[in-house]
Amino acid sequence: MHTDTVVLDVEGLRMRYGNTDVLHDVTFAARRGEVLCLLGPNGAGKTTTIEILEGFRLRSAGRVEVLGTDPARAGEDWRARVGIVLQSWRDHGKWRVRELLAHVGRYYAGYATAAIERPWDVDQLVAAVGLAEQADRKVRMLSGGQRRRLDVAIGLVGRPELVFLDEPTAGLDPIARRAFHELIEKLATEGDTTIVLTTHDLAEAEKLADRILVLDAGRIIADGTAAELAAQIAGADEVRWTCAGQHFRQTTAESTAFAFDLFQRYGAAIDNLEIRRASLEDTYLSLVHRAETAAALDAEEAA
Structure with a gap:
């Protein structure tokens, strides 16, 4: 259950590369314990938005506060409170799973607080992500789905207050995907962890998200729960x-x-x-179609 504490506050976010605007006045917020999902076609601006929030990319304009801090000026104490799960990463194949997580976890030990114990106990963490049986296995011996679970574990090892997940279940089998969904729900409801998720799996978004943002051509074209968007967009x-x-x-x-x-x-x-009942897929396709039609009409008028 999310609280009224604002964890992520974005207002008028813009991003320009050369003469091309890729984000236009993006504005939204997320609260503690909320699962927020960003949907949109390729090139919509999802990755750029997330990278700005993570502090990896400097914005062109707008105000951004993440955990009360501007990511562009954040220090290591702020980074210890944020977890990031990338789509892929260059891992160390000779490390064993438990050893790698213990090694990464040591970087968080100095950032423990009275409220949050850091890092996460390794044995508890490998069990939480479903890698208990592979804890002593070398990383290069893991299957694709197991390596994806390890990606998630590395993003969570510091017990972050805010987690960014980029296509987190890509490569997971249905059983592993269900276990991951349960973990995300537990983090949000029991740990008050805010989750920002990008995915192309609309069923996943519908299951996990408290709120959904739909980005298209650098603009937010919808913001609401799956049910609210279905009622507003896809009809009765x-x-x-x-x-x-x-x-x-x-x-x-x-x-x-x-x-x-x-x-x-x-x-x-x-x-x-x-x-x-109208599904999130119905709603999403309808939204994107409307946005593309409007953009095409604007282009014709401009010509």
């Missing part, structure tokens, strides 16, 4: 049913109440009832 639910041998279909914003009323009125005569 669709209810289908059969009664007395006839097929019926009705769109409604209150599908549950509508179905209940059907059974109240017609009882056992109702058959083959089906309720189709």
